[in-house]
Amino acid sequence: MDxxxxxxxxxxxxxxxxxxxxxxxxxxDVISLGVGxxxxxxxxxxxxxxxxxxxxxxxxxxxxxxxxxLRKDIVHFLEHRYGMKYDWNEEVLxxxxxxxxxxxxxxxxxxxxxxxxVPEPAYVSYVPTVQLAGGEAIILKTxxxxxxxxxxxxxxxxxxxxxxxxxxxxxxxxxxxxYTRKELLEIARVVKKHGILIISDExxxxxxxxxDHTPLASLPGMKDHVIYFNGFSKSYAMTGFxxxxxxxxxxxxxxxxKIHQYTMLCASITGQIAASEALRHGAKxxxxxxxxxxxxxxxxxDALNGIGLDCHMPEGAFYVFPSIKKTGQxxxxxxxxxxxxxxxxxxxxxxxxxxxxxxxxxxxxxxxENLKExxxxxxxxxx
Amino acid sequence: MKEGSMDEILEILANDARITADxxxxxxxxxxxxxxxxxxxxxxxxxxxxxxxxxxxxxxETGKARVRALIEVGxxxxxxxxxxxxxxxxxxxxxxxxxxxxxxxxxLLLVVEGDDIQTVSNFIASKLxxxxxxxxxxxxxxxxxxKEDGQVLxxxxxxxxxxISY
Numbered sequence: 001m002d003x004x005x006x007x008x009x010x011x012x013x014x015x016x017x018x019x020x021x022x023x024x025x026x027x028x029d030v031i032s033l034g035v036g037x038x039x040x041x042x043x044x045x046x047x048x049x050x051x052x053x054x055x056x057x058x059x060x061x062x063x064x065x066x067x068x069x070l071r072k073d074i075v076h077f078l079e080h081r082y083g084m085k086y087d088w089n090e091e092v093l094x095x096x097x098x099x100x101x102x103x104x105x106x107x108x109x110x111x112x113x114x115x116x117x118v119p120e121p122a123y124v125s126y127v128p129t130v131q132l133a134g135g136e137a138i139i140l141k142t143x144x145x146x147x148x149x150x151x152x153x154x155x156x157x158x159x160x161x162x163x164x165x166x167x168x169x170x171x172x173x174x175x176x177x178x179y180t181r182k183e184l185l186e187i188a189r190v191v192k193k194h195g196i197l198i199i200s201d202e203x204x205x206x207x208x209x210x211x212d213h214t215p216l217a218s219l220p221g222m223k224d225h226v227i228y229f230n231g232f233s234k235s236y237a238m239t240g241f242x243x244x245x246x247x248x249x250x251x252x253x254x255x256x257x258k259i260h261q262y263t264m265l266c267a268s269i270t271g272q273i274a275a276s277e278a279l280r281h282g283a284k285x286x287x288x289x290x291x292x293x294x295x296x297x298x299x300x301x302d303a304l305n306g307i308g309l310d311c312h313m314p315e316g317a318f319y320v321f322p323s324i325k326k327t328g329q330x331x332x333x334x335x336x337x338x339x340x341x342x343x344x345x346x347x348x349x350x351x352x353x354x355x356x357x358x359x360x361x362x363x364x365x366x367x368x369e370n371l372k373e374x375x376x377x378x379x380x381x382x383x
Numbered sequence: 384m385k386e387g388s389m390d391e392i393l394e395i396l397a398n399d400a401r402i403t404a405d406x407x408x409x410x411x412x413x414x415x416x417x418x419x420x421x422x423x424x425x426x427x428x429x430x431x432x433x434x435x436x437x438x439x440x441x442x443x444e445t446g447k448a449r450v451r452a453l454i455e456v457g458x459x460x461x462x463x464x465x466x467x468x469x470x471x472x473x474x475x476x477x478x479x480x481x482x483x484x485x486x487x488x489x490x491l492l493l494v495v496e497g498d499d500i501q502t503v504s505n506f507i508a509s510k511l512x513x514x515x516x517x518x519x520x521x522x523x524x525x526x527x528x529x530k531e532d533g534q535v536l537x538x539x540x541x542x543x544x545x546x547i548s549y
Contacts, residue, residue, distance in 0.1 A: 024547040034547035295410040
């Protein structure tokens with residue numbers, strides 16, 4: 001029969017990169033710098049807490065919003081860490097990763113035709129989630145000249161009628177760019193002036209290397225303007241547990257919870273218990289992983305510049321976004337050639353938006369030994 | 384060099400004793416000379432005692448694996464020197480690879496190594512037990528090493544991460 005697909009889904013940009021991903025996944029003995037998750041296994045105390053909970057019989061649904069213990073732990077953590085104050089029952093929602101939360105917020109706030117400002121390069125789900133919710137994504141390009149950062153002026157100029165929200169992610173996947181408190185204050189001022197929401201994905205907050213991370217929602221008078229997203233995947237190496245959370249004004253969180261209760265019901269109880277353990281006892285593991293990433297960052301940036309690929313020093317996450325323009329190759333061609341000839345995998349810039357042609361994303365969430373070998377192979381590929 | 388920088392160099396070396404000063408410099412952003420100087424300083428003041436290799440004896444060619452025993456030793460302390468003299472007499476034997484003074488029901492905990500059970504038993508019977516001030520010994524032969532000095536000795540399982548993801 002003629003299987004008809006929803007128009008929105010059909011019109012969504014196909015992931016041109018899928019074929020490349022399949023090629024990588026089908027190849028053996030690849031050194032991968034293409035991974036968007038930590039190379040650490042979840043710290044044992046967290047895994048042990050999850051095992052124990054299963055033995056104790058915690059295998060049921062939880063409250064739609066998430067277990068009260070975890071929501072209270074999150075509120076306590078955010079207040080202690082950043083001075084943010086949320087009501088655990090009205091202003092916090094536990095989601096299946098930040099990914100689910102972003103989908104929820106778009107569906108909760110957008111009406112057909114509403115617009116959302118989305119930076120580019122950006123994480124691959126932002127534009128599709130806006131579109132799936134019936135909204136329109138307005139792209140704000142960032143470039144290497146500006147260290148891949150949005151500016152307050154750029155945002156100010158882009159806010160027109162129908163713009164409901166600004167999507168922002170810092171530290172950023174794929175560029176590693178982040179913002180200082182001063183830069184955020186400027187952005188906050190503009191956004192507040194126009195009365196739009198900020199959807200802030202801060203899942204890499206713990207991996208900020210050169211200054212203290214500042215959540216936009218923690219800035220004076222901003223709590224009501226920001227939906228804050230965070231999760232456990234990156235800070236605690238818990239990607240497979242799929243636990244994220246959203247904090248923000250009760251009205252919007254309530255609307256998100258409505259969708260969540262019908263579509264997801266709740267996040268997994270095992271993951272939620274593991275997340276509580278992470279918040280209560282995970283600080284030391286986070287610090288250890290952060291120190292290790294910071295060393296690798298320094299090595300990879302120097303090494304890439306050393307072999308002739310221009311690379312800026314990112315402030316956070318575990319990605320660098322070097323330019324391959326000097327090679328004269330398109331990012332897909334470069335990535336495919338490097339994979340086939342030297343068995344090194346990375347993600348072509350084009351995956352993160354059309355303006356990212358000429359760049360590749362390299363993840364340094366890989367052992368120092370692997371990074372050294374990969375650099376040697378890239379060097380020999382460049383010839 | 385700033386405080387903390389030394390700790391970072393030690394953290395790197397503790398994990399890989401064979402890493403070069405040049406590589407440490409690249410990882411930490413310090414000059415090669417500064418790293419060399421720091422390591423020399425740490426070696427000189429006894430912070431770095433020795434560079435060792437962690438070996439899993441189970442993987443060694445047959446016959447090479449050595450026998451190891453933990454020995455709990457009860458000692459009558461001596462006036463003025465406590466346990467120090469007896470401890471020194473014991474740890475000076477090359478067969479004793481570790482020696483600790485501990486709290487609890489006995490006093491010294493020794494690790495003793497030998498080529499086989501007979502050698503270790505003989506050593507205990509002829510050298511340790513008869514020693515003056517020794518009240519008791521209790522010997523535990525090691526059957527299997529799971530983890531040593533923070534290192535799990537079992538070969539790692541296959542990695543489970545996908546090779547590429549957003």
